[in-house]
Amino acid sequence: MAADALPLDGVRVLELGNYIAAPTAGRLLADFGAEVIKVERPVTGDELRNWRLYAGDTSMLYRTINRNKKSIVLDLRTERGRELVLELAARCDVLLENFRPGTLEKWGIGPAALNAVNPDLVVTRISAFGQTGPLAERPGFAAVAEAVGGMRELVGDPDRPPVRVGVSIGDSIAGIYAAFGTVMSLFQRESYRNRDAGRVALDQRVIDVALNEAILSVMESLVPDYLAYGVQRERVGGRMEGIAPSNAYPTADGRSIIIGGNGDAIYGRYMRTIGRPDLAEDPGLQTNAGRWDRREELDTAIGAWSRTLTADEALRILDEAGVPSGPIYSASDIVADEQYKARNMIQEFEVDVGGDAPVSVGFPGIVPVLGGRSLSIRNVGPDLGEHTAEVLRDLLGTEEP
Secondary structure: OOHHHOOOOOOEEEEOOOOOHHHHHHHHHHHOOOEEEEEEOOOOOOHHHHOOOOOOOOOHHHHHHOOOEEEEEOOOOOHHHHHHHHHHHOOOOEEEEOOOOOHHHHOOOOHHHHHHHOOOOEEEEEEOOOOOOOOOOOOOOHHHHHHHOOOHHHOOOOOOOOOOOOOOHHHHHHHHHHHHHHHHHHHHHHHHHHOOOOOOOHHHHEEEEEHHHHHHHOOOOHHHHHHHHOOOOOOOOOOEOOEOOEEEEEOOOOOEEEEEOOOHHHHHHHHHHOOOHHHHHOHHHOOHHHHHHOHHHHHHHHHHHHOOOOHHHHHHHHHHOOOOEEEOOOHHHHHHOHHHHHOOOEEEEEEOOOOOOOEEEEEEOOOOOEOOEOOOOOOOOOOOOOOHHHHHHHHHOOOOO
16 A cells, blocks of 8 residues: 555654553554654663663564654753654644653643644543542553453462463553544544534543553453452453353373364364264253353363374364364464465564674564555664654754754
């Protein structure tokens, strides 16, 4: 797809974000054509540049989350830096930030000041607990939000303390909500313009995303189940509460596979496939509730079958029977997978990783897909301050920060 045909072409975003949450929102907007100008502090830049840094001076985590953006260096602790933020905001459609609530206001660049220079600006704010309420000023990373939002209590085995998933899921979910809220507000702005309805009020253009609330919003019926039935959901390891049989099962070659045979229509043929027609026909196992009550029995039977086959053999048999199943992939498996290749979901770039010459590195593609394959990534996360002179010259007529 041509750059000028991207859905968000013409939208300009000023990103004051650090770490993962706000930069994830910025990445999503940039992926679909927005010009995202990322403001970084002098010398060190976004701290993500040093997270999981195995060699060189910029991590692949930074390169991934800040792809398709421009990087400029401004010192927001100085009056000049803050003046430039206001000047740039006057020429932007969106400002993204994830500072502790009150920080922008303390610097004189809060929503009111931004509104004074640009009464159409969408201000998207991400924080631990939101901009209002008794916990608003409390700092917090995604680990805390995942715990307070109800997720951490459900992850892990019941006889062990709660654990964390292997990515910053709280930050990423909040970033996705922030991007959605931003696009929603831009759509509202255009709707007002088309109806000649004036400007959207400032309080409707401030998008307030709390990490803990983003987590709570994906916890399905956790709270309603408690309030309606008095049910306190608990950790169930590789299973999902109330759903069976669905789990990871070991195979003869030392691997494990995922099988999700919990649908009523699927269950019967699943059991016949593993040689257990007795379980397929058992009257007490025809509903999910009954299967959940006998989940240990079912998992034992499935595991006994899967251990007699290699992972590839088991997956072929299950696929032929129409039973949802799949391998458990590592990074090397993902890179070699034909489905990901067919949809352009691993895209290669020459990247400096600290050696004598750049090396080819694959990066995850753009989601959602338009036109059958991932859109092309235009560039991976930029070097610190790579675009400072260009942005200040083109937008403000100066090259000096």
